Amino acid sequence: MQARMKNPLMLYPDALKGMLAIDKATESNALPFVTRKLVQLRASQINGCGFCTDMHAKELRKAGEKDERVFAVAAWRDTPYFNDAERAALALAEDATRLADRTEPVSDAVWDNARKHYDEKALGALILQIALINAFNRVNVTIKEVAGTWPV
Numbered sequence: 001m002q003a004r005m006k007n008p009l010m011l012y013p014d015a016l017k018g019m020l021a022i023d024k025a026t027e028s029n030a031l032p033f034v035t036r037k038l039v040q041l042r043a044s045q046i047n048g049c050g051f052c053t054d055m056h057a058k059e060l061r062k063a064g065e066k067d068e069r070v071f072a073v074a075a076w077r078d079t080p081y082f083n084d085a086e087r088a089a090l091a092l093a094e095d096a097t098r099l100a101d102r103t104e105p106v107s108d109a110v111w112d113n114a115r116k117h118y119d120e121k122a123l124g125a126l127i128l129q130i131a132l133i134n135a136f137n138r139v140n141v142t143i144k145e146v147a148g149t150w151p152v
């Protein structure tokens with residue numbers, strides 16, 4: 001496998017720096033690292049980004065997550081491996097990733113559930129993380145970035 005072209009984020013390093021600045025800015029105790037990675041993995045699965053799916057699964061394993069949690073992210077509703085806060089984050093990630101799939105893109109029920117588990121600062125970080133991973137996915141899927149090439 002080979003990418004269609006050099007990653008545009010490597011061609012425009014200031015763009016990559018900006019995206020990484022968003023990631024860095026949202027690192028906080030308000031939104032746990034594992035939750036961020038679960039959300040990134042789920043959005044990447046939805047968007048069909050093999051590169052990001054591979055990377056975030058590896059990051060979760062490196063963080064000590066068990067295989068059953070990593071493998072079950074795509075079916076999180078039907079497994080006992082996620083707590084209520086993680087489920088709320090995953091539901092928000094799905095709705096915010098699939099904006100065009102519904103007449104009410106992010107439902108009030110999903111939003112209200114997320115608000116039960118996260119304060120405003122954590123919700124802000126979660127929303128920015130979802131937007132950021134969707135941007136990364138769109139770049140990588142478009143150029144067919146090859147999975148397994150990011151050192152984790």
